[in-house]
Amino acid sequence: MIPFAKAHACGNDFLIVTEDAAARRDWADLSRQLCARNTGVGADGVEFFAWTGSKSGRIRLHNADGSIAEISGNGTRCVAAWMSSMIGAKAGDELRIETDAGLRICHINGVQPDGGYSVDVTTGMGIPSAARKMVRLGDGRSVEGIAVSTGNPHFVIVVDNSDFSVAGTEWQEIGSQICTHSDFLHQTNVEFVRIVSPNEIEIRIFERGVGPTTSSGTGTSASATAAIAFHGCLSPLRVVAPGGTQTVRWDGQGSELELTGPATLIARGEAWCG
Template identity: 60%
Template sequence: MTQFAKAHACGNDFLIVEGSFDRELAVRLCERNTGVGADGVEFLGWTGEREGVIRLANADGSIAEISGNGTRCVAAWIAYRKKAVAGDLIRLETDAGMRECTLVKAEGHRFLFSQGMGVPQVHDGEVCLSDGSVISGVVVSTGNPHFVIFVEDESFKVKGQSWQEIGKGICFHQDFPEQTNVEFVHILSKDEIEIRIFERGVGPTTSSGTGTCATAAATIARRGASPSLLVRAPGGEQRVEWAGEGMEITLTGPAELIAKGDAWL
């Protein structure tokens, strides 16, 4: 029997298990029909009153260095457990380094956090798909890998293909032996963008914290967007602030606790 909590950040859902990392358990728990259902499992080890070490397994059992949304979901669980109030700091060590989440607001089981997401690395790239199509994009590291594509089409199509098809082709491309997250950006204004996400280890998903940061960094660096950028995804909105190269990027967004219980797996 495994005790768990479940939370989501803009529809990107995670299970939080206090205990040692277990890839096989994560796969069973994440199954939508035969398990609890989630995009991933964050395994939490406490190291202090509001501090911990987390390790993330995606739904397919692969290891992810970090999830911005997953980190925030764990922060929500800690805030709930420790009765945190606005201004309290929650520190979580991830495979991509230490991340600090500041509680902005708490209402019942709903929390709003501002979190430091490290210093993004941005450079141009391109991928040649199996049909010969060459896709230009921006390669961004936010502690994990991203390939960001700008699109004009409101349906997010690229060269006549759906973003889901293109996303899958790039995610599993030989140029990315560890696979990569793929994001598609439609610029709405200097201050606002809309995105779609094909997440490594998950597939199409409603939101991604690191993906939100990656798309914002690419849009600020390559398209001259505002350093305070609203990012819309199917699951909701998050705000990113980034002053540019060499500076830490900050993500502000919600996390909501859904349930806690025992899984008989």
């Protein structure tokens, strides 16, 4: 039996499993079993966690397909919610979480312990980088976008229509082609951005190792980076995904990006895993 906690951030759901509980298991295989929507618990990924101090920990993220990802902004925030519940954190507390993309400091803005346990968190997401890039698809079409690093890779495409299609092709299909494109050695996350106003954008997300998903913390951060750096949007920027809204503050090149949003614990339990 594998004990777990489940949490979501704007519908982007994760399981938290301690390294001790997963000892002597193949984490990739375990993640595929646990994340299966119909035969497992169901999640976009598993955050394997170890405490390193009274308010600090280390995580390693496996996507639903078992692959390793450097970081998930929403997954990190879900871990912060779980840590908060375990130690009784209060507004103003600071949690330190080591990821494969570096240290992330999570500031707890508020805790709602009643009717389900939720926290509002501002996470320092590091210093992003961004550059324009053209990707040529297999059918010869070229797609212009912005390659962004937020500790993991993203390709951001700005669209001017409400269905997020690109040259008449559904965003999910374009996302699938670009995610596994040979230009990206370790694949890439793909975001589609519609600019609503200088202070708000709307996004769709094709996540590496997952596929279309309701939200992404690093995807939100990457989309905001592209919109602010290249399309005249302003900080703070509201980023609206199907799963909910997050806020990004970024002062431009060379400065750290901050991501604010909610995370909610869903369940605790034990899972049978072969």
